[in-house]
Each structure stands twice: as structure tokens, then as C-alpha cells.
Amino acid sequence: MKKIFLLSFLLSISSPVYANSFCQLVSEKEPDVSITMKYVLGMGGGRGTLNYKNKPTFYFQVGILNGYGGQYYEARSFFPESLVEGKTYVERTHNTEEISSGRFMNFVGNQLGRVTSKEERKSGKLRALMPTLAKDYYYSIPFTEKGQYGRQKLSKKMKTILDASEGFFVDSGGCRKFFAYGWD
Numbered sequence: 001m002k003k004i005f006l007l008s009f010l011l012s013i014s015s016p017v018y019a020n021s022f023c024q025l026v027s028e029k030e031p032d033v034s035i036t037m038k039y040v041l042g043m044g045g046g047r048g049t050l051n052y053k054n055k056p057t058f059y060f061q062v063g064i065l066n067g068y069g070g071q072y073y074e075a076r077s078f079f080p081e082s083l084v085e086g087k088t089y090v091e092r093t094h095n096t097e098e099i100s101s102g103r104f105m106n107f108v109g110n111q112l113g114r115v116t117s118k119e120e121r122k123s124g125k126l127r128a129l130m131p132t133l134a135k136d137y138y139y140s141i142p143f144t145e146k147g148q149y150g151r152q153k154l155s156k157k158m159k160t161i162l163d164a165s166e167g168f169f170v171d172s173g174g175c176r177k178f179f180a181y182g183w184d
Contacts, residue, residue, distance in 0.1 A: 021038060021046075021174075021177075022036070022037070022038050022174050023035075023036065023037045023038075023046060023048075023171070023173075023174045023175035023177070023178045024036050024037075024171075024172045024173055024174065024175070025037075025128055025169035025170060025171060025172065025175060026169065026170055026172045027164035027167065027168075027169055027170075028127075028167050028168045028169070028170055029163055029164055029166070029167045029168075030160050030161075030163050030164035032052060032053050032160055032164075033050070033051065033052055033160060033161055033164035033165075034050075034051045034054070034169075034172075035048065035049070035050050035051070035060055035169055036048045036049055036051060037060065037061075037062060037175075037178055038083070045061075045062055045063040045064055045071075045178070045180075046061070046062055046177075046178050047059070047060065047061040047062075047082075047083070047092070048060055048061075048083070049078060049083070050075055050161075052157050052160065052161055056078045056080075057078060057157075057161065058075045058076060058077065058078050058099055059075070059076040059077065059078045059079070059082045059083075059092070059093070059096060060073065060074070060075050060076075061073065061074045061076075062104050062178060064180055069114075070103060070104075070114060070181075071103070071104040071105075071106065071180055071181070072101065072102065072103060072104055073100075073101065073102065073103075073104040073130050073133070074098065074100070074101040075098075075099040075100045075101070075133065075136075075137070076093055076096040076097060076098050076099055077096045077097045077099065078096070079095065079096060082096065097140075099136060099137055099140045100130070100132060100133050100135075100136030100137055100140070101132075101136075102130060102131060102132035102133070102136070103130065103131060103132070104128055104130055105128065105129045105130070105131065106126070106127075106128060106179045106180065106181040106182050107124075107126070107127040107128070107129065107168070108121070108122075108123070108124045108125075108126060108127075108182050109122060109123070109124020109125060109127070110124070111124070113179065113181035113182045114181040125170055125171060126170070126171035126175055126176065126179050126182055127168045127169065127170050127171070128168065128169045128179070129167070129168050129169075130165070130169075133165040134162055134165035134166045137161060137162060137165050138162060141154070141158060
């Protein structure tokens with residue numbers, strides 16, 4: 001009995017923790033819009049999807065900027081093949097259209113993660129803001145589509161994603177590894 005317990009304990013601490021390689025950020029304003037990321041690329045990075053009602057709408061990636069630091073995001077048109085492991089960035093994004101890219105700003109509660117001094121840090125929920133996402137998404141919508149939607153007549157889905165893009169996305173579980181600038 002002791003051997004079985006010891007073996008299971010050793011396996012549990014030496015096995016990779018797959019549950020921690022998944023992150024879900026949910027819009028504070030529009031809970032039907034979320035970002036799910038998998039395939040951790042090291043501290044502060046991953047790729048996945050921006051979702052509307054739990055269905056992928058865009059390919060979504062977060063990473064660390066070289067040099068200065070900080071984090072970036074990229075939203076592109078979605079194809080299921082873009083999430084297949086082992087593909088290069090070029091293979092994942094082949095035949096996709098960039099919707100938006102820019103700063104992925106980390107907050108802990110209401111404090112900016114990157115610049116808050118250690119003495120002033122307070123605990124809080126991990127939150128992310130992407131300041132250019134709403135504008136870029138808006139301008140990615142065709143101005144007119146014959147008899148359909150355009151920038152002047154948004155569908156419910158388009159309006160909801162646009163409203164969510166204006167505000168914060170909050171960690172609803174497992175996102176600590178995706179926030180390079182934050183504290184516990």
C-alpha cells in the first residue's frame with residue numbers, strides 16, 4: 001500500500017501539469033466574449049482563440065516583446081488548423097488576416113502590473129486591457145456587404161465583441177503564467 005501511494009505521489013509531482021497550461025479571460029462588460037489560450041510559450045505567452053458564446057471567432061496570441069519588454073497580443077481570422085501543435089507561426093497564420101495587434105497590458109486589480117512598485121502592490125484579480133483591439137476590430141468589418149452587415153449596421157455578435165474589446169478581460173482561471181507582469 002505504501003509503495004502504491006509513493007508511486008502515485010511521485011508521478012503527480014513529476015508529471016507535467018496540463019491544467020495550468022490553459023487560461024480563460026472573460027470580458028468584464030460582455031461575459032459572452034472570452035479569450036482562451038493554451039500551449040504556453042514560456043512565461044507570459046500562449047495562443048488560442050477569442051470566442052463569442054464559447055465558439056472561436058479569432059485566432060489569438062499573446063507573447064513577450066523583445067528588447068523593451070512588455071507583452072503584445074495578436075488577433076487574426078480563425079482556422080482550426082492554426083491551433084495544431086508543432087506548426088510554425090507562418091504555418092499557423094497562413095491564409096489568415098490580421099484583425100488587430102498591439103499592447104497586452106497586465107493589471108492586478110486596478111494597478112498596472114509592469115510599473116507598480118513593490119511597496120505599493122496590492123493583491124487583486126489579474127486583468128488585461130488591449131487598447132487598440134476595439135478600433136482595429138471595428139475597421140476590420142467591411143463597410144458594406146451586400147444586404148448584410150457593415151460598419152453602419154452591426155450584428156449582435158459584432159456589437160458584443162466590439163463592446164467587450166473596449167474594456168478589461170479578467171482571469172477566470174489558470175492565467176497566471178500568461179501574465180508576465182503581475183504578482184501573487
